[in-house]
Amino acid sequence: MPRKIFMNLRFLPITLALSAAFAGSAQAQNLMSLFETARGYDATYKAAQSQYTANLSKGEQAKALLLPTVGLSANINRTEVDPTTSAAVNSQSMAFTINATHPLYRPANTAAYQQGMRQLQLASIQLKAAEQDLMVRLSQAYFDVLISRESLEFVKAQKMAVAEQLAAAKRNFEVGTSTITDTREAQARYDLVLAQEIAADNDLRIKRMALNQLVGLNNIEPKSLSRNAKLSAPETSAIDQWVKQSSEFNPAVLQTRAALDIAKLETTRAEAGNKPTLDLVAGFTPTRYKSGRGINLSQVDNNANTISLAFNMPLFSGYATQNRIKETVALEEKARSDLDAAERNVAQATRTAFFGLQSGIGQVNALQAAEASSQSALDANKLGYQVGVRINIDVLNSQSQLFQTKRDLAKARYDVLLGQLKLKQAAGVLTDADLASINALLNP
Secondary structure, three states, X not given: OHHHHHHHHHOHHHHHHHHHHHHOOOEEEOHHHHHHHHHOOOHHHHHHHHHHHHHHHHHHHHHHHHOOEEEEEEEEEEXXXXXXXXXXXXXXXXXXXXXXXXXXXXXXXXXXXXXXXXXXXXXXXXXXXXXHHHHHHHHHHHHHHHHHHHHHHHHHHHHHHHHHHHHHHHHHHHHOOOOHHHHHHHHHHHHHHHHHHHHHHHHHHHHHHHHHHHHOOOOEEEOOEOOOOOOOOOOHHHHHHHHHHHHHHOHHHHHHHHHHHHHHHHHHHHHHHHXXXXXXXXXXXXXXXXXXXXXXXOOEOEEEEEEEXXXXXXXXXXXXXXXXXXXXXXXXXXXXHHHHHHHHHHHHHHHHHHHHHHHHHHHHHHHHHHHHHHHHHHHHHHHHHHHOOOOHHHHHHHHHHHHHHHHHHHHHHHHHHHHHHHHHHHHOOOOHHHHHHHHOOEOO
């Protein structure tokens, strides 16, 4: 049995090399290329784009309230007179009218137009928020695959190390230098690692499916983070600056701020119900008769031109206007409260992301030190086991601690990268350039 294990270990490098060769046929893509692909595939982002286009058209509709309206109407009349003392008389006329109305003073229309302009700003903010959300979602899915893949690699490496320890325990038992307990402990640990490998392999498969679904591609092989990548945290004194940026640029705050402006203008529209309106009305009506004349002498071909001012002053509307004003004032207060809540939530989220990023950097540094210490402890336990001052379980525990530390370190490094994106998203300043800077830290 030990010889069989050693033979498998001897051919392990060849197996790994063949696996790497076959993996090369997968689509190895970096973060930026997948982001460009996701822009054209992700249903959530495409829905936001469609909503943006719809909001642009809705905003443009408001301009029509300040522009003239023109209408055309036409009619044809036929008159027959059959007097008893003379022959029948027939007459046919045709007329059409072009009416144009231009608003001179309509405060409700002016407020509606200003609301439309705010809608245009709101549409741009919503699209920006959707783009930032796509960056974070893609990065999360991308790093999830990398974390799962490296975890599986560490589990496989741990399985190989435990297999070596199991083979050594069996060999020592055969020559009488150790007890059967060492062999059974190593076998139990080996079986446990096999179960962990199955779970890690399934987790990687699920994470790959999530990434594939996000970008619409198959067999994606993300590029891992370079071992030499430098991770940095923001200075503690800069937190107030981050919070200030979030109040100025965060899409959630900007959206609620625009919603408050729209609510104020809605109150202005409601108050306009008590104000007069004034329109300029112009009309042109040509009338034509058959043979140029109607039944009597006054009915002849003619052109009628009219220009007038239409004034309207509302006097009483059954208290509808007054209650409408009360409604919009209440909605305005609601929008103001929503803005306060958004500013507080965004400030809290920014502080959470800021301190989370700092904590992540601290964890990376601590785990790097723990990795070196765990490696030294494993080497010492191996040497102690060989000279008889340590038992097999000590070596197995040291191996588990080392590989668990490696997995935690790999996850912490990717969490820091994601934390950088989330901090900038909370501040509302996340752009393609930030994604490109992280992409530059990946292996070529």
